[in-house]
Amino acid sequence: MxxxxxxxxxxxxxxxxxxxxxxxxxxxxxxxxxxxxxxxxxxxxxxxxxxxxxxxxxxxxxxxxxxxxxxxxxxxxxxxxxxxxxxxxxxxxxxxxxxxxxxxxxxxxxxxxxxxxxxxxxxxxxxxxxxxxxxxxxxxxxxxxxxxxxxxxxxxxxxxxxVGAGHTMKLLNNFLSLGYATLYSEALAIGAKNGVDAATFHEVISGGRMDCGFYQTFMAYVVGGDPEAHRFALTNAHKDMRYLVSLANESGIASHVSSAVKNGFAAADAQGRGADYLPTLYDFVQQMNGIGRDER
Known part of the structure; x- marks a missing residue:
């Protein structure tokens, strides 16, 4: 060969x-x-x-x-x-x-x-x-x-x-990871408004059943401040979720969750954050909810 x-x-x-x-x-x-x-x-x-x-x-x-x-x-x-x-x-x-x-x-x-x-x-x-x-x-x-x-x-x-199964599986894989990113960001915002900061959240989740490799990568930015923790742009996340929702629509599947995840990335992209890396979705959700750095 x-x-x-x-x-x-x-x-x-x-x-x-x-x-x-x-x-x-x-x-x-x-x-x-x-x-x-x-x-x-x-x-x-x-x-x-x-x-x-x-x-x-x-x-x-x-x-x-x-x-x-x-x-x-x-x-x-x-x-x-x-x-x-x-x-x-x-x-x-x-x-x-x-x-x-x-x-x-x-x-x-x-x-x-x-x-x-x-x-x-x-x-x-x-x-x-x-x-x-x-x-x-x-x-x-x-x-x-x-x-x-x-x-x-x-x-x-x-x-x-x-043919097509590879791209379908890739979108499903990304749906899971991008869905996690959305969940983490919103959970952290709720916690910040109610006296649970990101460091405490991380201490509780790390090592438990909800921990995973993607979670650790995401939190390496949130609590570790590593800007290179996950080099995947928000605009690419938005694009992948558009494809996933399109595929769901083409398949006749009700896309309640995938559409919600897609809309979160669409909002960040529309605000000029498309070039930022994935974990910065946390910053966008915090700021969208009026949460200052001293509350995080």
Whole structure:
């Protein structure tokens, strides 16, 4: 498989580490130029080639990974790939809307291009270490063909079903984590208004049945003041919850809880906080409820 030519579109926070692990495993790697030159220059120093545009990448790769902000960017990239005569396999590692994913897969199938969705879980730290979690949707044959390359950057790989199942599972996973973030933020606000500060709240919850890894990451910002505790922007949380609610609506599911979670992130995003990281939802909810720092 090391003679397989790999292309990578989206060498940002997550994609940089993923692409680094691919090229270091001995694969021929082409990466698309990025406005942030640092990851591109790092990857080319490790042996990757830089493609001038998506059309050039289409001719230089048999397998193309996408790690993009969302479905609009994925759709545009795939249309350019197909319009450039690409005849290989596309693996979408973005967090995308499964409704769009299934449509893209059908579009690719019409022209003989294989398509899989393989979204990620964990952080840029694990991307760099090659220990991400990955949920793959696609046929057994397509999954078997691309798994050796995914093995370069993932420590836990689960084949969760046909195309679209990976993105569905990713949204469900994010719904749980973003729902927790919403619950923590509101619980902390109620506590602050009633004489229970964040440090006391944390002392009670830590080590109990409601403790978990995500809780500890969230509270590393709230009580520990670590601004890098969870590097996931509020605008991305808003986008993922929009996709989740859209999927629920498409499925005929009453979305009482997911819509409420989505609206919380929509409000933070609308107030200009979209670039802030996820645990800062705590600050937004505190301020929205008129809670000063001396009450927290």
């Amino acid at each position: 090391a003679d397989l030519r790999v292309g990578f579109v989206g060498v940002g926070l997550m994609g940089h580490g993923m692409a680094k692990n691919i090229v270091e495993a001995g694969y021929s790697l082409s990466v698309l130029g990025h406005r942030n030159r640092t990851p591109v220059e790092d990857l080319t120093s490790r042996g990757a080639e830089e493609a001038a545009d998506v059309a050039a990448l289409a001719t230089a790769a048999d397998l193309v990974f996408l790690c993009l902000p969302g479905s609009p960017q994925v759709e545009a990239t795939i249309e350019t790939l197909l319009g450039s005569g690409f005849q290989g396999t596309v693996v979408d590692c973005s967090t995308s809307n499964p409704v769009s994913t299934r449509q893209l897969a059908a579009r690719c199938q019409e022209v003989g291009v294989a398509f899989l969705d393989a979204p990620l879980s964990r952080t840029p730290k694990e991307a760099w270490a090659g220990t991400l979690d990955c949920m793959v949707g696609g046929s057994e044959a397509d999954f078997a063909r691309v798994r050796p390359v995914i093995d370069c950057w993932a420590g836990r790989i689960l084949h969760v079903g046909e």
